[in-house]
Structure formats: C-alpha cells, structure tokens
Amino acid sequence: LCAIFLLRIPKQRLNAIWAVVCIAVSIWGVGSYKFSTAQTKEVAFFWWQIAHIGTIFVPVFYYHFVHSYLKLNKIYQKHLLIVVYLLGVFFLVCTFYPKKIFIGELRLIFNQYYSHDWTIKKNILYLLFYISFYWILLMYSFCLILNRYLHSSGLIKNQLKYFFVAMIVGWFGPHGDYLPVFGIYIYPYSNFLMTFYTIIIAYAIFKYRLLDVRVAITRAGLFIAVYTLVLGVPFAIANLYKQTLVDWLGANWWMLPLSLMAGLATIGPFIYIYLDRKAEEALLREQKRYQNTLKQASVGMTRIRNLKRLLELIAHIVTKTVKISYVAIYIYDKDNDEYVLQVNRDKGRIPIARLSSSNILLDFLFRKREPIIYEEIKRLSEDSTNPIYKSIEENMAQLTASVIIPSLLERKPMGFIVLGDKMSGQIYTPDDLNVFQVLASQAALAIENAKFIEEAKEMQAQIAHAEKMATVGTMADGLSHQINNRFYALSLIAGDALDSLKITDTTKCTPEVQQMLQDINHALERIEVNVMKGGEVVKGILKYTRKEKEVFESLILDEIIDGTLDMVQYKVKLSDIDIIRSYRKDIPGIQGNLVQLQEVFFNFIDNANDAMAERKTTLKEPGYRGKITISAIDENNSLQVIIQDNGMGIKKQDTKKIFTPFFTTKISSRKGTGLGLYVINKIITENHHGKILFESEHMAGTRFIIELPIAQPPAAQ
Numbered sequence: 001l002c003a004i005f006l007l008r009i010p011k012q013r014l015n016a017i018w019a020v021v022c023i024a025v026s027i028w029g030v031g032s033y034k035f036s037t038a039q040t041k042e043v044a045f046f047w048w049q050i051a052h053i054g055t056i057f058v059p060v061f062y063y064h065f066v067h068s069y070l071k072l073n074k075i076y077q078k079h080l081l082i083v084v085y086l087l088g089v090f091f092l093v094c095t096f097y098p099k100k101i102f103i104g105e106l107r108l109i110f111n112q113y114y115s116h117d118w119t120i121k122k123n124i125l126y127l128l129f130y131i132s133f134y135w136i137l138l139m140y141s142f143c144l145i146l147n148r149y150l151h152s153s154g155l156i157k158n159q160l161k162y163f164f165v166a167m168i169v170g171w172f173g174p175h176g177d178y179l180p181v182f183g184i185y186i187y188p189y190s191n192f193l194m195t196f197y198t199i200i201i202a203y204a205i206f207k208y209r210l211l212d213v214r215v216a217i218t219r220a221g222l223f224i225a226v227y228t229l230v231l232g233v234p235f236a237i238a239n240l241y242k243q244t245l246v247d248w249l250g251a252n253w254w255m256l257p258l259s260l261m262a263g264l265a266t267i268g269p270f271i272y273i274y275l276d277r278k279a280e281e282a283l284l285r286e287q288k289r290y291q292n293t294l295k296q297a298s299v300g301m302t303r304i305r306n307l308k309r310l311l312e313l314i315a316h317i318v319t320k321t322v323k324i325s326y327v328a329i330y331i332y333d334k335d336n337d338e339y340v341l342q343v344n345r346d347k348g349r350i351p352i353a354r355l356s357s358s359n360i361l362l363d364f365l366f367r368k369r370e371p372i373i374y375e376e377i378k379r380l381s382e383d384s385t386n387p388i389y390k391s392i393e394e395n396m397a398q399l400t401a402s403v404i405i406p407s408l409l410e411r412k413p414m415g416f417i418v419l420g421d422k423m424s425g426q427i428y429t430p431d432d433l434n435v436f437q438v439l440a441s442q443a444a445l446a447i448e449n450a451k452f453i454e455e456a457k458e459m460q461a462q463i464a465h466a467e468k469m470a471t472v473g474t475m476a477d478g479l480s481h482q483i484n485n486r487f488y489a490l491s492l493i494a495g496d497a498l499d500s501l502k503i504t505d506t507t508k509c510t511p512e513v514q515q516m517l518q519d520i521n522h523a524l525e526r527i528e529v530n531v532m533k534g535g536e537v538v539k540g541i542l543k544y545t546r547k548e549k550e551v552f553e554s555l556i557l558d559e560i561i562d563g564t565l566d567m568v569q570y571k572v573k574l575s576d577i578d579i580i581r582s583y584r585k586d587i588p589g590i591q592g593n594l595v596q597l598q599e600v601f602f603n604f605i606d607n608a609n610d611a612m613a614e615r616k617t618t619l620k621e622p623g624y625r626g627k628i629t630i631s632a633i634d635e636n637n638s639l640q641v642i643i644q645d646n647g648m649g650i651k652k653q654d655t656k657k658i659f660t661p662f663f664t665t666k667i668s669s670r671k672g673t674g675l676g677l678y679v680i681n682k683i684i685t686e687n688h689h690g691k692i693l694f695e696s697e698h699m700a701g702t703r704f705i706i707e708l709p710i711a712q713p714p715a716a717q
Contacts (some may be wrong), residue, residue, distance in 0.1 A: 016329070035048050038113060045103070063141050086427070312343055317327075324422055337356070360391045360406075402419055415443075494528045556590075557639075560598055579628045588710045643704045
C-alpha cells in the first residue's frame with residue numbers, strides 16, 4: 001500500500017502521509033508476527049520493541065493525516081501536531097531504554113512471550129501512552145472527522161464516511177493487544193481489524209470516486225464473518241478440544257485443525273465473493289436499475305432523427321431516471337468554434353449560453369477524454385500549485401457542475417453534458433460514470449446522425465429552390481415570347497382605339513361625353529406607355545437569364561452599373577435609397593464579362609437593400625436613409641471597386657460563413673437561397689482571376705472590395 005501511494009502521486013502530501021501510516025502498520029504487523037513466534041524471551045523482547053515503533057507512530061501519523069486532510073490551520077492545532085510528534089519520539093526512546101521502563105518484563109501467555117502484567121507492576125508510563133494516544137488522540141481525531149462530515153457534501157462527505165467506518169474498525173484492532181496487559185486474557189483476534197482499517201482508507205483515497213459507504217460496511221462485515229469462520233473455527237477446536245484430539249490422534253492431533261483451516265481457507269474466498277455479489281445487488285438495486293435504463297436508452301437514441309428532440313430526450317432520461325437536480329447539454333458549433341447550450345433542465349438557474357472551445361475547462365476535458373468531477377478538481381486546486389486547477393474549478397462552479405461528461409466521436413469533440421448533484425445527496429460512483437460515458441459516446445453518434453439528416457434536408461430544400469429558380473430561367477424565352485405577344489395585342493388594341501378617337505367628331509357630344517372620351521383617351525395612352533415599359537422589363541429579364549457568352553472585353557464601370565440599375569430597379573425601389581458613384585470618370589476600363597459583372601453588382605445592391613431595410617425595421621432610427629456608395633481606385637494594373645452600405649451589417653459569428661453555399665442572413669419573407677455571394681466569389685476569383693474582400697460591423701454596415709484586372713490597350717493585348 002505504501003508503494004501504491006508513493007508511486008501514484010508522489011507530489012501530493014496527503015498520499016505521502018498515508019504511505020507513512022501504512023509503513024507504521026506494517027512495522028507493527030511484522031513485529032507482532034515475529035514476537036509471537038520467537039523461541040526465546042530475548043528475541044521476543046527485541047521484536048516487541050520493533051512492533052512498538054509502529055504501535056507508537058500509527059496514531060501519530062494518523063492524526064497527521066487527519067490534520068492534513070481536513071486542512072487544520074489554527075495555531076493550537078499546528079502546535080498540537082508538534083507536541084504529538086515530540087511525545088511519539090519520547091515514547092520511542094523509552095521503548096529502547098535499556099532498563100525496560102516502557103515494555104516491562106515479558107511473560108508467557110497464549111504460547112508466546114507477552115508484555116508486562118499491569119496487575120503485578122503498575123507501569124504508569126505505559127498507561128500514559130495508552131490513554132493519551134489510543135484514547136485521547138484518536139478520539140479527538142474521530143471528533144474532527146465527525147464534525148467535518150456533518151458540514152460536508154458530495155465526494156468529501158462520502159470519503160469521510162469511509163474514514164468514520166475505518167476508524168471504528170481500526171480503533172478496536174489494537175485494543176485486543178492491551179487487554180492481556182491489564183489482566184483480561186482474551187486472545188487478540190482483533191489485530192486483523194487493523195489491517196482491514198488500513199485497506200478501507202486506502203481504498204477511499206485511491207479510488208477517489210467512491211462506492212456507497214453501505215457497500216463498504218457490508219463488505220467489512222462479510223470479510224470479518226467469513227474469515228472469523230475460516231480462522232476462528234480451527235483455533236477454537238484446537239483450544240477447546242486439544243486434549244480430546246490428543247487422545248484420538250496422539251502426537252498428530254494438530255492435523256485435524258490444520259486440515260480444517262486449509263479446507264475453509266480454500267472455500268472462504270468463494271463464499272465471500274458470492275455473499276458480496278448478493279449483498280451488492282441488494283444494496284445497489286436502484287442504482288443498477290437506472291444504469292440499465294441509461295444503457296438501453298443509449299442504444300435506442302441513434303434511431304432519433306430530430307436533433308432537438310434527441311437532446312430533450314437525453315436530458316429527460318438523465319434527469320428523471322437518475323434524479324439529478326440539473327442537466328445541461330452543450331453542442332459544438334464548428335462555424336463559430338464554440339459550444340452552444342442546446343438543452344437545460346432546471347428553469348431556476350441561469351445557464352451560460354456559450355463557451356469558447358479555447359476555454360481552459362473544455363481544453364482540459366477533451367484532453368483528458370473522461371468525466372471530470374468538481375470535488376476532485378477542487379481537491380487538486382487545493383493540493384497543487386498549478387493555477388490551471390483553480391481556473392477549472394471556477395469554470396465548473398459557474399456551470400454549477402458536479403460532473404461534466406465529454407461526448408466524443410472518434411476523438412472529435414461533439415459536445416458535453418453537465419450534471420448537477422443527485423437529489424438523493426449520494427455521489428457519482430465509478431459505475432455511474434462508466435454508464436454516462438457510454439451514454440455520451442452513443443449520444444455523439446446520434447447527434448452526428450441527426451445533424452447530418454437535418455443538414456441534408458435543408459440542403460435538399462435549398463437545392464430544390466435553386467433548381468426551381470433555374471427552371472424559371474430556362475423558361476424565360478418561352479414566357480417572354482408569350483408575355484410580349486400579350487403586350488403586342490394590348491398595344492394594337494390601345495393604338496386602334498386611340499386612332500378611332502382621334503378621327504371621331506366629338507363636337508356634337510354633350511360636355512359630359514366629351515370629358516369621358518378625354519379620360520378614355522388618357523387611359524389608352526397610359527396603357528400604351530406601360531405596355532412599352534413591360535416589354536422593356538421582359539427584355540431585361542430575358543437578357544439576365546440567358547446563358548451569357550464567354551466574352552471578356554474592355555468594360556467601363558459606368559456601363560456595368562447602368563446595366564445593373566436597369567435590372568435592379570424592378571426588384572429594389574431605388575427612390576427609397578441613395579446610390580452614390582464616388583469615382584473619377586476617367587478611371588481605366590475593366591477586362592471582364594459584362595453579364596457576369598452585372599450579376600455581381602446586382603447581388604451587391606440587392607443584399608445591401610435587404611440589410612438597409614433590416615436596419616430601418618430593427619433599429620427604427622429617426623431620419624435614417626439607406627445609402628450605397630460605389631468608389632474605385634486603380635493601382636498595380638488592377639481596379640479596386642468598393643461597394644459600401646450603411647445597412648445592418650454582419651454579426652461577427654457569421655463573417656466566416658458568408659461565402660459558404662446555402663448560407664443566408666436575410667430575415668425577410670423573401671429569404672434568399674444563400675447562393676448569391678457564393679456565386680459572386682466564383683465569378684470574381686475563378687472567372688476574372690480577381691480578389692474579393694469584405695469588412696463588416698454589426699449595426700453599422702458592410703464594405704465589399706473587389707479587385708479586377710485593368711483592360712489592356714489593343715497593342716498590349
């Protein structure tokens with residue numbers, strides 16, 4: 001046990017102190033064995049001295065362990081620790097003092113040399129040691145543990161339960177050795193409890209995540225019962241029926257008790273394992289029930305396709321099945337590189353909505369790749385000088401997390417689950433955490449499936465919409481022909497009617513009829529004008545939707561913008577916004593494709609108009625008017641064209657996605673397909689070998705910068 005604690009975390013003082021306690025118990029155990037088998041009084045006395053090294057320092061080191069574990073910092077408590085060590089050294093010196101003033105003269109009892117007899121010689125020094133160390137000091141330690149237990153919760157409280165049980169078991173252990181000293185001749189079978197007391201506390205520290213203390217108590221009882229049977233029955237037979245055995249078996253009388261001990265020792269472990277399993281099933285029936293429920297849920301959740309429903313189901317199952325006070329589920333958002341709260345149970349708490357992936361807690365969680373427990377982190381932050389544990393503890397406190405379970409899919413973080421305290425006040429056992437890890441792993445797969453299905457559905461809807469728009473484009477020729485035919489018919493009818501009115505003599509008509517004919521004439525003229533405008537609109541649509549020829553030529557910026565405005569006016573009410581051209585008239589031409597570049601500017605103006613309408617509706621600023629400024633700068637054989645608006649701007653978390661296909665920030669009823677800027681980027685960078693950049697500030701506006709090659713003179717071409 002000493003080696004385990006020293007090698008496990010050598011820098012932790014608590015483990016080092018407990019390792020020393022184990023050494024002291026070992027010295028006491030070895031010494032006890034050796035003096036009980038010694039053949040001469042001198043050899044026995046030597047081993048009594050060795051055993052007393054452990055006997056003296058077990059309570060000393062144990063009190064030091066309690067002092068460190070409970071972090072007793074009061075002045076008198078520190079002074080008491082020093083006094084206890086000084087007393088230990090004093091009694092150790094007395095043990096090896098030549099005149100045998102401490103242990104006294106040995107005598108033969110229980111077929112072994114035993115220490116002095118109080119009834120013959122009153123050894124006050126030994127009595128002082130016994131009362132001060134094995135009553136006062138240990139009772140004081142017991143009271144300290146009990147007081148802290150009553151004011152603790154969670155993992156610490158459960159560990160203190162272990163110490164409480166271990167101390168009761170261990171306290172009875174050494175007292176069996178002192179009974180013969182004071183004239184009570186009962187064989188010290190209780191020595192075995194000392195070893196078991198050490199194992200209980202070792203288990204509590206080493207596991208750190210503890211089983212229910214009822215299991216520990218039950219296991220202790222079973223161990224004592226089984227091995228009392230294994231060891232006690234043969235000893236009892238040997239002591240009570242020795243003479244009868246001698247009469248039956250002669251000099252080989254010891255064969256029967258030894259054979260019985262060997263047989264019981266063989267079946268003893270199997271009896272213990274069987275009883276332990278049955279006892280654990282009875283004590284942990286409720287825990288096993290909800291663990292099985294969680295396992296079944298983890299298998300079935302992969303069939304759920306809706307992400308929101310899946311996460312709600314996970315939170316519901318965990319909350320209701322395990323009876324946890326608080327559950328929150330965070331999912332990774334790769335676009336913003338952060339973890340976003342999706343579901344939380346416990347409306348009374350105000351959860352943290354987002355956590356950056358660079359958060360120190362999440363970095364630690366996904367590097368460790370296993371559940372982290374608040375009480376463990378708190379203990380590490382207290383024991384370690386590394387500031388990282390303090391930061392992690394603070395982050396977990398902000399999340400009100402008792403346990404955080406990572407959800408990973410093939411080492412890729414998908415999210416994490418935050419669990420509060422159990423309503424029962426019990427701690428999370430290792431079995432609980434194993435089940436939660438299985439649940440989180442299955443949840444990661446289910447989340448990935450649900451996200452994929454939802455993204456696929458959205459993609460299909462957007463593709464269908466894009467295909468529908470493309471179909472409309474391919475139908476433009478036929479539609480424009482049909483519409484133009486109707487316009488032509490209307491134009492002929494209106495023209496014929498006007499001609500008829502012009503040659504009609506209206507002088508003989510009454511004034512009312514003359515006025516009516518004038519109104520009809522005016523209406524027919526308006527019909528003619530609007531038919532002509534309608535024809536121009538159809539012509540523009542046809543020009544926009546026809547597949548352009550791959551012709552790259554020298555283009556003037558005004559020519560591109562004029563053509564764009566001719567088309568965009570039918571979608572954007574240009575009278576409601578200002579479009580300012582802020583560039584020289586003599587700027588160089590652009591080498592490009594007219595139709596493609598008009599499509600680029602059409603999208604820029606259309607997007608800017610939507611952004612300005614959103615700002616007007618959202619912010620309701622008095623006197624606000626939308627403005628688009630187009631400027632240009634020529635440098636290094638390129639023309640930089642800047643299109644700037646004073647619209648709503650783009651949120652910071654969306655800036656990484658604006659050129660992603662099917663991503664849109666439009667909130668109007670005419671929500672876009674999310675392909676506009678994607679197509680613009682392709683036209684500028686691939687078709688024209690240019691560059692496109694943008695700058696945006698939310699609620700202030702957006703600025704796009706496109707860089708295009710300047711047209712070369714014919715000689716240079």
